[in-house]
Amino acid sequence: xxxxxxxxxxxxxxxxxxxxxxxxxxxxxxxxxxxxxxxxxxxxxxxxxxxxxxxxxxxxxxxxxxxxxxxxxxxxxxxxxxxxxxxxxxxxxxxxxxxxxxxxxxxxxxxxxxxxxxxxxxxxxxxxxxxxxxxxxxxxxxxxxxxxxxxxxxxxxxxxxxxxxxxxxxxxxxxxxxxxxxxxxxxxxxxxxxxxxxxxxxxxxxxxxxxxxxxxxxxxxxxxxxxxxxxxxxxxxxxxxxxxxxxxxxxxxxxxxxxxxxxxxxxxxxxxxxxxxxxxxxxxxxxxxxxxxxxxxxxxxxxxxxxxxxxxxxxxxxxxxxxxxxxxxxxxxxxxxxxxxxxxxxxxxxxxxxxxxxxxxxxxxxxxxxxxxxxxxxxxxxxxxxxxxxxxxxxxxxxxxxxxxxxxxxxxxxxxxxxxxxxxxxxxxxxxxxxxxxxxx
Amino acid sequence: xxxxxxxxxxxxxxxxxxxxxxxxxxxxxxxxxxxxxxxxxxxxxxxxxxxxxxxxxxxxxxxxxxxxxxxxxxxxxxxxxxxxxxxxxxxxxxxxxxxxxxxxxxxxxxxxxxxxxxxxxxxxxxxxxxxxxxxxxxxxxxxxxxxxxxxxxxxxxxxxxxxxxxxxxxxxxxxxxxxxxxxxxxxxxxxxxxxxxxxxxxxxxxxxxxxxxxxxxxxxxxxxxxxxxxxxxxxxxxxxxxxxxxxxxxxxxxxxxxxxxxxxxxxxxxxxxxxxxxxxxxxxxxxxxxxxxxxxxxxxxxxxxxxxxxxxxxxxxxxxxxxxxxxxxxxxxxxxxxxxxxxxxxxxxxxxxxxxxxxxxxxxxxxxxxxxxxxxxxxxxxxxxxxxxxxxxxxxxxxxxxxxxxxxxxxxxxxxxxxxxxxxxxxxxxxxxxxxxxxxx
Numbered sequence: 001x002x003x004x005x006x007x008x009x010x011x012x013x014x015x016x017x018x019x020x021x022x023x024x025x026x027x028x029x030x031x032x033x034x035x036x037x038x039x040x041x042x043x044x045x046x047x048x049x050x051x052x053x054x055x056x057x058x059x060x061x062x063x064x065x066x067x068x069x070x071x072x073x074x075x076x077x078x079x080x081x082x083x084x085x086x087x088x089x090x091x092x093x094x095x096x097x098x099x100x101x102x103x104x105x106x107x108x109x110x111x112x113x114x115x116x117x118x119x120x121x122x123x124x125x126x127x128x129x130x131x132x133x134x135x136x137x138x139x140x141x142x143x144x145x146x147x148x149x150x151x152x153x154x155x156x157x158x159x160x161x162x163x164x165x166x167x168x169x170x171x172x173x174x175x176x177x178x179x180x181x182x183x184x185x186x187x188x189x190x191x192x193x194x195x196x197x198x199x200x201x202x203x204x205x206x207x208x209x210x211x212x213x214x215x216x217x218x219x220x221x222x223x224x225x226x227x228x229x230x231x232x233x234x235x236x237x238x239x240x241x242x243x244x245x246x247x248x249x250x251x252x253x254x255x256x257x258x259x260x261x262x263x264x265x266x267x268x269x270x271x272x273x274x275x276x277x278x279x280x281x282x283x284x285x286x287x288x289x290x291x292x293x294x295x296x297x298x299x300x301x302x303x304x305x306x307x308x309x310x311x312x313x314x315x316x317x318x319x320x321x322x323x324x325x326x327x328x329x330x331x332x333x334x335x336x337x338x339x340x341x342x343x344x345x346x347x348x349x350x351x352x353x354x355x356x357x358x359x360x361x362x363x364x365x366x367x368x369x370x371x372x373x374x375x376x377x378x379x380x381x382x383x384x385x386x387x388x389x390x391x392x393x394x395x396x397x398x399x400x401x402x403x404x405x406x407x408x409x410x411x412x413x414x415x416x417x418x419x420x421x422x423x424x425x426x427x428x429x430x431x432x433x434x435x436x437x438x439x440x441x
Numbered sequence: 442x443x444x445x446x447x448x449x450x451x452x453x454x455x456x457x458x459x460x461x462x463x464x465x466x467x468x469x470x471x472x473x474x475x476x477x478x479x480x481x482x483x484x485x486x487x488x489x490x491x492x493x494x495x496x497x498x499x500x501x502x503x504x505x506x507x508x509x510x511x512x513x514x515x516x517x518x519x520x521x522x523x524x525x526x527x528x529x530x531x532x533x534x535x536x537x538x539x540x541x542x543x544x545x546x547x548x549x550x551x552x553x554x555x556x557x558x559x560x561x562x563x564x565x566x567x568x569x570x571x572x573x574x575x576x577x578x579x580x581x582x583x584x585x586x587x588x589x590x591x592x593x594x595x596x597x598x599x600x601x602x603x604x605x606x607x608x609x610x611x612x613x614x615x616x617x618x619x620x621x622x623x624x625x626x627x628x629x630x631x632x633x634x635x636x637x638x639x640x641x642x643x644x645x646x647x648x649x650x651x652x653x654x655x656x657x658x659x660x661x662x663x664x665x666x667x668x669x670x671x672x673x674x675x676x677x678x679x680x681x682x683x684x685x686x687x688x689x690x691x692x693x694x695x696x697x698x699x700x701x702x703x704x705x706x707x708x709x710x711x712x713x714x715x716x717x718x719x720x721x722x723x724x725x726x727x728x729x730x731x732x733x734x735x736x737x738x739x740x741x742x743x744x745x746x747x748x749x750x751x752x753x754x755x756x757x758x759x760x761x762x763x764x765x766x767x768x769x770x771x772x773x774x775x776x777x778x779x780x781x782x783x784x785x786x787x788x789x790x791x792x793x794x795x796x797x798x799x800x801x802x803x804x805x806x807x808x809x810x811x812x813x814x815x816x817x818x819x820x821x822x823x824x825x826x827x828x829x830x831x832x833x834x835x836x837x838x839x840x841x842x843x844x845x846x847x848x849x850x851x852x853x854x855x856x857x858x859x860x861x862x863x864x865x866x867x868x869x870x871x872x873x874x875x876x877x878x879x880x881x882x
Contacts, residue, residue, distance in 0.1 A: 027538050057539035058510065059550060065506040066549065069499065097468050098498035104692070104720070104743055107548015108507065109500060152719040155696040155728065251545070255596040278593040279545070280748040282723060283755050287596065302545055307721040314724050 035063035049123030066112035117330030184401030213400030222252030325360035476504035490564030507553035558771025625842030654841030663693030766801035
């Protein structure tokens with residue numbers, strides 16, 4: 001028996017806008033940030049649960065305040081009770097009748113719930129002595145189904161249908177687990193493609209990516225058609241015909257614009273068009289997909305819950321589902337999304353990059369391969385080589401592949417020095433002078 | 442020339458859970474609340490802009506923190522520059538590249554933007570010496586169109602199409618304005634229908650509603666089918682065949698459940714089924730509408746932006762559009778929603794009640810009647826007789842109708858004593874003892 005004794009929050013920001021890393025058509029100057037929390041217990045094992053929401057700067061304090069608002073539901077509770085029935089814990093957090101008004105199930109409050117849920121999963125995996133992907137992959141079909149809230153899903157996926165998917169995957173688990181450990185999980189890289197980079201830097205990084213073993217790169221597009229044509233042509237000339245090039249518009253277009261713009265880029269053999277329009281526009285994505293077929297449409301990093309993913313799948317709007325580790329309400333909701341994708345036979349290629357997203361989503365893709373879809377063909381996890389040094393167990397990506405983590409936990413724990421140094425606005429990175437600046441941002 | 446000198450926020454909460462006013466199938470014990478702000482300038486006129494987000498208790502502090510996060514974009518700015526081009530001001534707030542990540546355009550951050558936008562409209566209307574509905578109704582079609590961001594809308598509504606709608610309404614403006622002043626705008630009442638009320642209280646309040654001139658009442662449903670059948674039958678027997686009875690499930694059901702449950706209530710001649718399922722489930726609403734036709738489906742109070750409303754209309758999912766004053770990004774986005782409704786020929790019946798929602802939405806419906814749709818048949822504004830005394834210019838509702846406000850402003854200003862007394866957690870209502878309780882909630 002142990003009790004949760006604390007839920008501590010941190011506002012962590014990295015001054016990435018100075019380098020234009022992460023710049024795209026909608027986000028010209030992000031300061032990659034994390035609204036971060038640590039859950040502590042009075043157990044003798046000393047384990048903590050770490051979780052976070054990735055943001056891009058201003059407003060990170062609002063996200064941290066939302067995590068603070070969940071403290072009363074966690075602190076003082078019996079840790080085993082929360083961790084032993086994570087499905088019930090998820091519902092307790094998501095269905096709080098008063099907090100629910102602030103979404104429902106979307107935006108700042110929903111992401112905060114995700115961070116707390118993920119911190120609890122981190123704690124649960126550390127207690128089990130297993131990396132999260134392995135912990136999940138060892139659960140029985142019934143236990144996995146018990147993690148999922150099927151509310152609003154049953155017209156597309158019932159618990160029984162989910163069970164059937166999981167049972168079908170059960171016999172091959174051991175074989176796929178061995179394959180995963182031996183071969184890793186495919187990655188693609190966005191490193192060459194940020195809008196703020198020069199043509200020279202793009203070509204250099206694209207060449208490096210191929211040399212490093214990547215078989216897909218991704219370029220940001222959507223600010224200037226002329227620039228995009230030049231950059232995509234340059235990338236294609238650099239990587240040759242056998243490396244896939246995806247493009248990402250970061251929601252820049254309306255439906256008609258997306259179709260017209262991509263008509264100009266399609267001749268360069270595009271692997272997918274990502275976020276062509278608003279992530280809320282299910283019918284818009286469906287129309288774009290219909291008019292651009294067979295060019296695949298991808299989205300997901302801003303899709304705010306399982307209900308939206310359900311509809312994107314029902315409408316035939318996406319061929320590539322890009323779940324995100326910190327947009328929805330954590331591991332449980334992402335398991336619902338993996339099950340939906342499996343039910344509709346759609347590829348999952350998680351969004352990553354940012355702060356700690358690579359560390360987090362790898363667990364979901366690996367679990368999906370071992371125990372849910374059982375599929376890996378055409379699937380890959382985004383990789384950006386950025387800020388990993390701030391994590392206690394950074395990803396191991398080499399040869400164009402993610403290698404399964406072995407450290408217990410969810411991969412979400414930042415180094416203590418990072419939590420101190422990058423704390424906003426009072427950490428030394430943000431307040432370097434003896435007279436701290438109070439409002440740089 | 443004047444400068445915005447302050448944006449002050451307040452966490453205001455009313456202990457409504459003690460009375461079970463506002464109780465429904467998803468919200469058993471709300472404490473009606475407002476994350477509130479006042480914008481001040483150094484102009485000699487002394488006018489202030491007041492705005493708020495309605496919430497139902499816990500998390501109101503998160504919403505207030507989100508409003509705080511917008512201070513840097515408002516304070517120190519030239520007031521005339523912001524107020525003279527409210528379309529540009531809206532875009533400046535909504536398209537902030539870093540804050541946008543927290544939605545985009547949804548949830549806590551989007552509602553906070555709405556509160557700031559509405560406070561600026563309140564200030565603009567006070568400076569003009571006009572109630573907001575009248576200020577908007579005097580604007581030319583081009584000016585109204587300039588208030589709207591058509592991003593993500595153009596596949597359903599272009600600026601030219603919006604102009605055409607507004608120009609078509611122009612010749613009849615004076616006549617409809619006179620009619621509005623003479624006859625008021627129809628209301629319906631939810632007062633009898635809260636789930637927490639006894640059958641006796643339901644019948645008594647329903648009888649009173651008819652005596653007061655209402656031609657529609659609304660009942661909450663969705664917790665128990667047996668109870669719902671009894672309550673709807675009782676209401677029908679009480680009000681007779683000529684008064685409409687709408688029902689509201691507050692998102693309680695999945696698609697199949699909604700169809701089955703409403704099949705049992707339909708024999709009682711239901712005016713509409715409101716929020717049968719998740720507000721995010723556009724395709725679900727469309728399926729429910731198709732299977733329950735001709736029973737009208739209504740939703741909107743939790744529909745988070747114009748892009749979602751666009752799709753609800755494109756999918757033929759709703760016959761009644763229930764916009765909300767504080768869910769979306771303020772007056773500008775609600776004008777976009779009114780234009781979409783007009784383009785699709787769908788009735789607008791705003792959600793109200795809560796804290797100050799009646800005071801706010803009346804301006805939108807009256808503007809819509811005078812200058813946008815020009816229609817009033819079958820349209821009405823929700824009314825709940827609750828907490829109006831806290832506003833400086835409370836609604837005037839009698840004879841089953843809203844009467845056009847004449848006081849300058851948007852109706853959003855609370856009494857000073859209310860801001861002091863109901864401040865959470867330190868106001869005397871929440872901290873009545875000499876030793877203040879720090880965490881009642």
